[in-house]
Amino acid sequence: AQTVTQSQPEMSVQEAETVTLSCTYDTSESDYYLFWYKQPPSRQMILVIRQEAYKQQNATENRFSVNFQKAAKSFSLKISDSQLGDAAMYFCAYSGSARQLTFGSGTQLTVLP
Amino acid sequence: NAGVTQTPKFRVLKTGQSMTLLCAQDMNHEYMYWYRQDPGMGLRLIHYSVGEGTTAKGEVPDGYNVSRLKKQNFLLGLESAAPSQTSVYFCASSYSGGSETQYFGPGTRLLVL
Numbered sequence: 001a002q003t004v005t006q007s008q009p010e011m012s013v014q015e016a017e018t019v020t021l022s023c024t025y026d027t028s029e030s031d032y033y034l035f036w037y038k039q040p041p042s043r044q045m046i047l048v049i050r051q052e053a054y055k056q057q058n059a060t061e062n063r064f065s066v067n068f069q070k071a072a073k074s075f076s077l078k079i080s081d082s083q084l085g086d087a088a089m090y091f092c093a094y095s096g097s098a099r100q101l102t103f104g105s106g107t108q109l110t111v112l113p
Numbered sequence: 114n115a116g117v118t119q120t121p122k123f124r125v126l127k128t129g130q131s132m133t134l135l136c137a138q139d140m141n142h143e144y145m146y147w148y149r150q151d152p153g154m155g156l157r158l159i160h161y162s163v164g165e166g167t168t169a170k171g172e173v174p175d176g177y178n179v180s181r182l183k184k185q186n187f188l189l190g191l192e193s194a195a196p197s198q199t200s201v202y203f204c205a206s207s208y209s210g211g212s213e214t215q216y217f218g219p220g221t222r223l224l225v226l
Contacts, residue, residue, distance in 0.1 A: 004155070033212045045156075045203065045217035052212060091155050099144075099163075099210025100171065103155030 002027045004094050006104035013082045014112050020067075021077045021107045023092030032096040034068070034075045039106075040088040048090070051075065079109075087111045115139055117218035119204050125224045126194045134189040134221050136204030144207045145187040146171075146215065147179060149200040156203060162187055163210065194225045 003026045013019035025034070036048040051059045051068050058066050063083075067076045079086055092104040120135040136145065143164050148156040148171075158171030162181040176198060178190045187206075191198060201222050205215040 006155075009153075035214075043201065043220045045205070047214050050212070050214065093155075095210070095212065100158055100161065101146075101156070101215060102172075103157070105153060105155050 002094050002096055002102050004092050004102050004104035006092055006107050008107045010108045012110040012112055015082055017082055018080045019082055021090050023075045023104055025073050025094050029096045035093040036077045037091045038088045082111050084111050117204055117206055117216050119218040119221050123222045127226055130194050131192050134202055136187045136218060137185055138206040142206035142208050144210050146205045147189045148203045151200050196225050199225045
């Protein structure tokens with residue numbers, strides 16, 4: 001079974017600074033997808049970014065980008081120019097041949113004004 | 114376009130009582146999912162459906178049943194609630210599994226006394 005590990009339960013960043021959230025996963029599959037979801041205090045789960053494993057190019061969505069290291073099974077999220085609205089719980093998730101999402105335990109991000 | 118809606122938003126049950134959580138989506142998605150979220154943990158898949166009339170077990174299916182009689186609705190049932198089922202329940206839907214983005218409902222907070 002696939003596992004997703006987020007080793008940073010909590011992180012903080014100063015407003016306008018950059019922060020990187022870590023995620024590692026374990027799989028024997030070669031074709032899969034990785035996601036970062038954001039959960040603000042409202043509890044709504046919101047997709048931030050996704051990465052196809054077969055693509056070498058790292059995905060980018062505005063201030064959000066990933067560092068995908070397939071050999072190392074690492075998928076970190078970089079948030080640039082952090083804003084107060086970025087404060088949330090961030091979940092890394094994996095989807096493989098079973099077509100189901102497996103989530104990590106989350107990283108609580110605090111943005112300091 | 115309401116997206117994914119969940120009913121109710123909050124419920125308190127006594128041990129042994131039964132209830133049904135309703136999930137509805139208006140995006141014509143084939144796949145629907147039920148997750149539970151417990152403190153310090155990511156979302157865990159309870160059951161899912163790949164189309165009308167189909168259901169399948171996820172990671173933590175014990176104590177729950179589901180039905181997908183209509184494409185737009187996915188019901189989660191607790192026949193005899195237990196305190197261990199105190200959690201926040203999320204429904205999600207996607208056009209297909211795998212790479213497709215899952216769209217989440219706002220969650221249902223369930224407290225079993």
